[in-house]
Amino acid sequence: MGKLFAVIVAVITVISATIFMTRIWWLPTDISVLGVGIDRQMSETMISAGVLFVVSQLVLALFVWQYGDRGDGRPIKIFPGGAAPMVLFATILVGAEIVVLSLVGTKVWAGIFLSAPDPKALRIDVQAEQFAFYFRYPGRDGKFGTLHPDLIDDGNNNFFGLDPANDTTARDDIVSASLAIPVNQPILLTLHAKDVGHAFYVPELRIQQDFVPGLVIPLHFTATKVVKKEIVCTQLCGLGHYNMRAYMEVMPENQFVQWMEDQAAQQ
């Protein structure tokens, strides 16, 4: 029985390692400037953890095969020193790997979350509500109008609570249900939630950020390919969470300028 178990462990280890190594089910193609660094970090993590995984599982299989209870009274081998040094050895080995991976990974993490955005980044205000995302561009005057939550009127397309009657900076704000951005230009999103917690996730951009009610959270990135990708909400926000999505359209510069003009004409 012990030998069968050893064989099964070895087989499972080889199959699962192969699945990862051949990348049958892998991340979608990345389309962001920082995506390259994230993918490399992902690969390094997978390789180092994978090597340890395969080695440890095969050693386990070997030990089970070799030293499985044969019922003849022979003693089983013991880790030199006993249990305490064994636990210490395992802790140091795994702990060291985690610490090294974290330190190496902070650079990529900081590039997304801890570095200042490009000062010339295109600013887009994002509001998450139950159960849709809405995006606001500052318009020709380059300024965002003030938000008045008491004026929010979804049925009349005033999702943000703008006051165009009295606030001239709000009159030209462009509100859209899709996130249109120019390719290869830095983008700065400011995320705020209208009601409960939501999240913004575009797998191809390799970024995910929670919306926290009461906070305005900046998120910056640069998209490198002309594509249309889905933005999904990844924080359970209510009965329509499964349905909460928007589309991000990365456009060539001239097409984006045209899109902005078309939107401005409709406001």
Added chain:
Amino acid sequence: MIYLTHTPKNGVPMQTKLVSSLALLAVATSAIGALGRPAATAGTISGHVTYTGTPPKMRPIDMAKEPSCAKQHSTPVMTESVVTGPANALGNVVVYISAGAQSSAPPKEAVRYDQKGCEYIPHVAVLQVGQPMGIYNDDQTSHNIHPLAKVNPEWNKSQPPGSPPIKATYDKPEFIAVKCNVHPWMHGTFAVLTTDHHALSAQDGTFSLEGLPPGKYTVTAWHERFGTQTQEVTVGGGKAATADFVFKALPY
């Protein structure tokens, strides 16, 4: 009355004969009238609803987050809070008798309210207190209709595709804003009235309230953005009365 002065032949004065024939005729007419009022004697109040000023621009609705609805519309769907027609006509105005009419039992016929293409059809549903309403989901996606009642009990109900219609009635008069909890752009109104004398102005602004016995009435007109107005109208027997309403429109 025609007076004949010469003496009649048969001994009965011509005068009397004529008067008595006219009297007979009058009695006969009122007898016919008493048997059952023909429609011509019940009055109508009709009119025209218009606006002055600049109405707000209707905006196109982006349904990208719901592809099964977005693909049902070849041209963009516009918001419907202000529906205008030629010559400053204002549609979707609820016009009804708010005083002067006799109360009547609510109709048994249910008002149909559809969720189709992620829109509420009709945008304004007019019904009477106690009248049944059937709410249908004709789309491939779930809806969660949420009438925001403040006087009546407030409720919301999920309706996955293929569900049976939701049956609803309201016991108190109220103008209830209706939203969908899943699709933020969906918006409509239930106009729950105590009377069955009501009409919704068409896109050309015209409306007609029929079957009104002669008397003095208060006609109220309600618009989703521009408020409420009332007028006193007197309906004479068999004559049509008019009531025109002019709303002040603001661009924001």
